[in-house]
Amino acid sequence: xxxxxxxxxxxxxxxxxxxxxxxxxxxxxxxxxxxxxxxxxxxxxxxxxxxxxxxxxxxxxxxxxxxxxxxxxxxxxxxxxxxxxxxxxxxxxxxxxxxxxxxxxxxxxxxxxxxxxxxxxxxxxxxxxxxxxxxxxxxxxxxxxxxxxxxxxxxxxxxxxxxxxxxxxxxxxxxxxxxxxxxxxxxxxxxxxxxxxxxxxxxxxxxxxxxxxxxxxxxxxxxxxxxxxxxxxxxxxxxxxxxxxxxxxxxxxxxxxxxxxxxxxxxxxxxxxxxx
Ligand SMILES: Nc1ncnc2c1ncn2[C@@H]1O[C@H](COP(=O)(O)OP(=O)(O)OP(=O)(O)O)[C@@H](O)[C@H]1O
Ligand SMILES: [Mg+2]
Numbered sequence: 001x002x003x004x005x006x007x008x009x010x011x012x013x014x015x016x017x018x019x020x021x022x023x024x025x026x027x028x029x030x031x032x033x034x035x036x037x038x039x040x041x042x043x044x045x046x047x048x049x050x051x052x053x054x055x056x057x058x059x060x061x062x063x064x065x066x067x068x069x070x071x072x073x074x075x076x077x078x079x080x081x082x083x084x085x086x087x088x089x090x091x092x093x094x095x096x097x098x099x100x101x102x103x104x105x106x107x108x109x110x111x112x113x114x115x116x117x118x119x120x121x122x123x124x125x126x127x128x129x130x131x132x133x134x135x136x137x138x139x140x141x142x143x144x145x146x147x148x149x150x151x152x153x154x155x156x157x158x159x160x161x162x163x164x165x166x167x168x169x170x171x172x173x174x175x176x177x178x179x180x181x182x183x184x185x186x187x188x189x190x191x192x193x194x195x196x197x198x199x200x201x202x203x204x205x206x207x208x209x210x211x212x213x214x215x216x217x218x219x220x221x222x223x224x225x226x227x228x229x230x231x232x233x234x235x236x237x238x239x240x241x242x243x244x245x246x247x248x249x250x251x252x253x254x255x256x257x258x259x260x261x262x263x264x265x266x267x268x269x270x271x272x273x274x275x276x
Contacts, residue, residue, distance in 0.1 A: 005103050006102040006103075006104075007106065007108075007128050007129065007267060008108045008110065009027065009110070009128070009130075010112060010131070011023050011024045011111050011112065012112040012120070012123070012130055013143065014115065014116055014159065015134070015140055015143045016114030018132075018133045018134050019135070019187065020112060020133055021111050022133075022186075023261070024109055024110075026261075028040050030258050031109070031262065032070070036106040036267065037104070037105045037106045038071040038107050038108075038109065039072040039107075039109075040054070040072070040110070041073075041098070041101075042074070042075045042076065043110060043123045044112060044113035045078065046113075047113070048075060050111040051073065051075040054071065054073045057070060057231025058070060058231065064243075068231075071109070072104075072105070076093075091118060091122045098126055121163075125167055127167070128177070128180065129182065130180070131261070132181065132182070132183045132184065133186040134184070134185060135185075136188055136189065138199070141199060141206075142158060143158050143161075144158055144160055144183075144203075144206060144210070145157055145161065145206050145209075145210075146158055154205050154206050154209060164210070167179065181211060182213060182261075182264060182265065183207065183213070183214050185199070185203070186217060187219070188217045189219075215260060216257075216260055218254075222250075223250060224254065234251050234255050235255060237251060
């Protein structure tokens with residue numbers, strides 16, 4: 001069992017392209033700017049979106065000689081064509097790393113791949129808080145629930161919701177506190193559409209059935225992607241920042257969206273509880 005100082009946030013969904021790495025980057029930068037000691041782990045080392053973002057950020061700092069906070073970052077590369085033995089070694093290395101980081105940091109943010117593998121599962125098992133971004137589409141909802149096409153009623157939880165359920169049971173048998181599960185709608189259209197209304201209703205019904213809570217989502221905004229190559233986020237653009245990029249209304253709204261996520265996770269309370 002871990003010394004468990006850090007609060008571990010896993011950003012996961014068994015579905016590609018839902019915004020896991022984008023949300024991870026923004027969470028990390030926001031938490032660092034709030035003064036938390038943050039470590040990050042990229043369990044999708046083969047694609048490495050989060051790791052490249054952090055490398056880009058380090059490069060930007062050096063090139064422009066500015067101060068920007070950086071997390072301690074680990075990139076985990078799952079063994080190729082894995083044997084059971086190789087999987088076991090990968091998992092042991094990950095556990096040792098989490099244990100070490102957990103003693104030193106307030107928060108560990110873990111970005112996961114969009115499909116199941118041994119590291120995906122092992123990472124999820126450490127989640128004190130699981131944040132699941134989903135796009136506003138019935139295709140994305142499919143990993144959470146089987147939905148009746150005629151009535152749009154939830155018939156049963158799907159594979160990812162079942163995986164989370166199994167992990168929760170496992171944590172309970174180990175005496176660990178219950179994992180909190182937050183579902184976050186991402187890339188929301190700015191106009192009200194029929195699809196948006198449908199997904200909202202389905203998620204509302206599902207949240208009660210499988211035990212997650214919803215936070216107000218994140219809109220579709222260019223600012224969430226256009227600073228990637230510089231390793232920057234909209235959170236780096238305050239008036240007193242050394243990064244000089246003018247803020248627009250959309251930037252202000254984007255910052256509010258990320259801050260709402262951080263305050264919804266409630267880290268201030270969680271980290272203080274742990275320290276006491
Ligand atoms: N809120 C948003 N507004 C605009 N673009 C976004 C938003 N969120 C994510 N994107 C874009 O959507 C694409 C997928 O996002 P991202 O790579 O974060 O997803 P992912 O879930 O990590 O994908 P994968 O499963 O492949 O790791 C990227 O091009 C990203 O820039
Ligand atoms: Mg990703």
